[in-house]
Amino acid sequence: MTDLTPPSALPSIGPSRRRNGSGGFGGGRQRQSSQDGRQQSSFGKSRPSWYVPVVSVASTMLVVGTASYFIWQSNSRQLVEQQFFNREKFWDSFPDVVGGFWLNIQMFVVAEIAILLVALLVAVMRSLRGPEFFPLRVLSVIFIDLFRGFPLILLILLLGFGVPTLGISYVPNGVLFWGVTALVLSYSAYTAEVYRSGIESVSESQRSSARSLGLTQGQAMRYAILPQAVRNVIPALLNGLVSLQKDVALVSVLGIRESVREAQIEVARSFNFTPYMVAAVLFLLISIPLARLSDWYTKRDRERRTQTYV
Amino acid sequence: MSSNHGTHGENASQEPNAAEDANPDSDPIAPQDLSSPSDPIAFQEPMVELVSVWKSFGDKEVLRGLDLTVQEGDVICLIGASGCGKSTLLRCVNLLETLDRGSIYFIGTEIAPGVVNDNAVRKRMGIVFQSLNLFPHLNVLENMTLGLRVAHRISKATALELAKEWLARFNLSDKISEYPERLSGGQQQRVAIGRAMIGSPDLLLLDEVTSALDPELVGEVLALMKELAAGGTTMLVATHEMGFAKEVASRVCFIHGGVIHESGRPEEIFGSPRTEETQRFLARLREGGRL
Numbered sequence: 001m002t003d004l005t006p007p008s009a010l011p012s013i014g015p016s017r018r019r020n021g022s023g024g025f026g027g028g029r030q031r032q033s034s035q036d037g038r039q040q041s042s043f044g045k046s047r048p049s050w051y052v053p054v055v056s057v058a059s060t061m062l063v064v065g066t067a068s069y070f071i072w073q074s075n076s077r078q079l080v081e082q083q084f085f086n087r088e089k090f091w092d093s094f095p096d097v098v099g100g101f102w103l104n105i106q107m108f109v110v111a112e113i114a115i116l117l118v119a120l121l122v123a124v125m126r127s128l129r130g131p132e133f134f135p136l137r138v139l140s141v142i143f144i145d146l147f148r149g150f151p152l153i154l155l156i157l158l159l160g161f162g163v164p165t166l167g168i169s170y171v172p173n174g175v176l177f178w179g180v181t182a183l184v185l186s187y188s189a190y191t192a193e194v195y196r197s198g199i200e201s202v203s204e205s206q207r208s209s210a211r212s213l214g215l216t217q218g219q220a221m222r223y224a225i226l227p228q229a230v231r232n233v234i235p236a237l238l239n240g241l242v243s244l245q246k247d248v249a250l251v252s253v254l255g256i257r258e259s260v261r262e263a264q265i266e267v268a269r270s271f272n273f274t275p276y277m278v279a280a281v282l283f284l285l286i287s288i289p290l291a292r293l294s295d296w297y298t299k300r301d302r303e304r305r306t307q308t309y310v
Numbered sequence: 311m312s313s314n315h316g317t318h319g320e321n322a323s324q325e326p327n328a329a330e331d332a333n334p335d336s337d338p339i340a341p342q343d344l345s346s347p348s349d350p351i352a353f354q355e356p357m358v359e360l361v362s363v364w365k366s367f368g369d370k371e372v373l374r375g376l377d378l379t380v381q382e383g384d385v386i387c388l389i390g391a392s393g394c395g396k397s398t399l400l401r402c403v404n405l406l407e408t409l410d411r412g413s414i415y416f417i418g419t420e421i422a423p424g425v426v427n428d429n430a431v432r433k434r435m436g437i438v439f440q441s442l443n444l445f446p447h448l449n450v451l452e453n454m455t456l457g458l459r460v461a462h463r464i465s466k467a468t469a470l471e472l473a474k475e476w477l478a479r480f481n482l483s484d485k486i487s488e489y490p491e492r493l494s495g496g497q498q499q500r501v502a503i504g505r506a507m508i509g510s511p512d513l514l515l516l517d518e519v520t521s522a523l524d525p526e527l528v529g530e531v532l533a534l535m536k537e538l539a540a541g542g543t544t545m546l547v548a549t550h551e552m553g554f555a556k557e558v559a560s561r562v563c564f565i566h567g568g569v570i571h572e573s574g575r576p577e578e579i580f581g582s583p584r585t586e587e588t589q590r591f592l593a594r595l596r597e598g599g600r601l
Contacts, residue, residue, distance in 0.1 A: 130424075203442055205439055205441070205442045205443070206442065206445065208401075208406055208439065209439065209442075209443050209444075209445070209502075210445075210456075211406065211428075211432065212404055212406065212432055212435075212436075212437040212506075213432070213433075213456060213457030213460075213461055213505070213509075214429045214430075214432045214433035214457055214461030214462065214509070215429070215456075215457065215460055215461050216429055216461075219460050219461070223445075223456060223460055224445050224456075227447045228445070228446065228447055231447065
């Protein structure tokens with residue numbers, strides 16, 4: 001954590017530099033010389049095989065090296081290390097922040113499940129056809145417009161602090177419950193639109209086919225349209241998942257002691273920002289794998305789609 | 311063309327045609343039918359009857375008072391230029407479109423979306439479209455049995471048995487657990503036809519089922535259609551395959567101007583078309599090498 005400095009980066013790049021015998025920008029000049037005899041093409045010079053690896057390594061070295069140099073040279077490096085990467089503070093605050101992070105994960109999982117279900121319901125309501133479903137369509141449009149229109153933080157404050165003061169007996173009055181509900185409402189509005197784009201991406205002839213088999217509108221949706229629609233939007237849903245994983249931290253404004261709040265308490269006590277870094281690391285530990293999962297699935301999905309018919 | 315012209319064309323056909331007789335609301339021996347050479351002994355309730363059907367999409371009037379009668383066992387081929395309304399007609403019969411005016415009778419009952427139980431009507435018809443018929447997320451067996459299981463509420467075992475029977479008949483037994491993307495276009499269309507037939511429909515609607523196929527795959531689908539026709543399946547077929555129409559159709563209907571402009575036996579339509587428009591349409595097909 002504390003060691004983001006060039007000495008660790010250089011050795012790994014070094015060997016390839018030596019192997020190619022021409023460091024940095026030498027590649028460009030060498031390409032222009034005719035010593036590799038590759039210039040017979042009428043399109044001019046073709047790139048030798050070492051061009052891509054050498055250029056990518058050289059450009060990476062340049063960028064990483066420059067950035068590291070300036071950080072290393074900086075007068076305030078000691079101060080930055082002290083304030084943000086303080087090893088002692090890191091381990092001091094670690095248990096509390098991790099404890100809070102467990103709550104983040106719980107909120108994240110519960111909210112995500114609720115979002116996927118609520119959003120699906122809203123999207124299906126919005127996609128129903130026929131005059132008898134007009135009220136449902138209107139309701140779903142109002143829901144989406146409303147909860148997508150609010151800033152999420154405002155919604156969290158409004159519901160989290162507001163609703164419990166009403167003291168309604170037949171709903172939970174916990175701040176945590178309403179904070180998560182605000183997340184669910186806001187994200188459901190976005191996710192419903194994701195689902196809807198998926199539903200609309202399924203060709204009309206699929207609906208006709210299902211209806212022509214005698215399936216009702218609901219059955220056609222359930223058995224023919226939705227399975228394809230959901231598959232089409234899984235990359236977009238995964239993207240929402242990554243986003244939600246971070247946004248659960250917003251309920252900290254309600255005083256809920258999740259990881260960011262715990263870190264904030266530690267920071268306030270010691271006036272050292274390392275606890276925030278603890279929380280940041282914990283979030284990255286979840287969000288980076290999720291992002292890679294999303295990339296992997298999207299890539300696989302694209303490959304599957306571009307397969308040609310037999 | 312006016313709708314009168316179209317009606318005239320239909321009445322002038324040599325078939326024992328009980329079109330007007332069968333309208334359940336009218337007297338079976340109404341005077342206006344005297345011109346029709348219908349034989350009272352051959353009277354039979356039509357499978358489908360379209361009476362003055364109008365349908366427009368926006369400003370475009372596709373069907374302009376079209377009349378058509380389909381008897382049980384008929385194989386009726388609808389021909390005409392692209393966009394003439396062949397597909398619209400089939401979609402109207404399957405209640406996938408709402409009529410602007412006119413009525414459609416199916417085995418004596420007037421049908422219209424929302425007025426009758428759409429699904430009850432559709433369960434007794436099968437329809438196959440030009441392309442993208444199969445559900446890509448379901449394998450062949452699941453595609454075949456979805457309608458049976460969900461709409462007809464037939465047990466899994468019975469549905470499986472029926473599906474196996476039909477797939478064997480269509481030489482597709484080895485494809486039972488394949489997904490559509492692993493099948494050729496011709497195989498896909500054969501599965502789609504099988505899926506339409508598996509519920510034992512009274513009427514099979516085929517909407518240019520071969521036009522999206524590569525030329526070498528058309529044959530297998532046409533052969534299947536011929537087999538079904540020979541087996542007595544009542545079929546209403548929109549097609550560009552004039553060879554099929556010539557060979558298999560009991561009646562060919564040329565749609566032009568939103569009505570059935572001329573209809574008759576294949577040899578009449580292709581051999582001695584009476585109207586100029588039909589002649590021109592056939593001449594264009596000959597130029598294109600499609601006839």
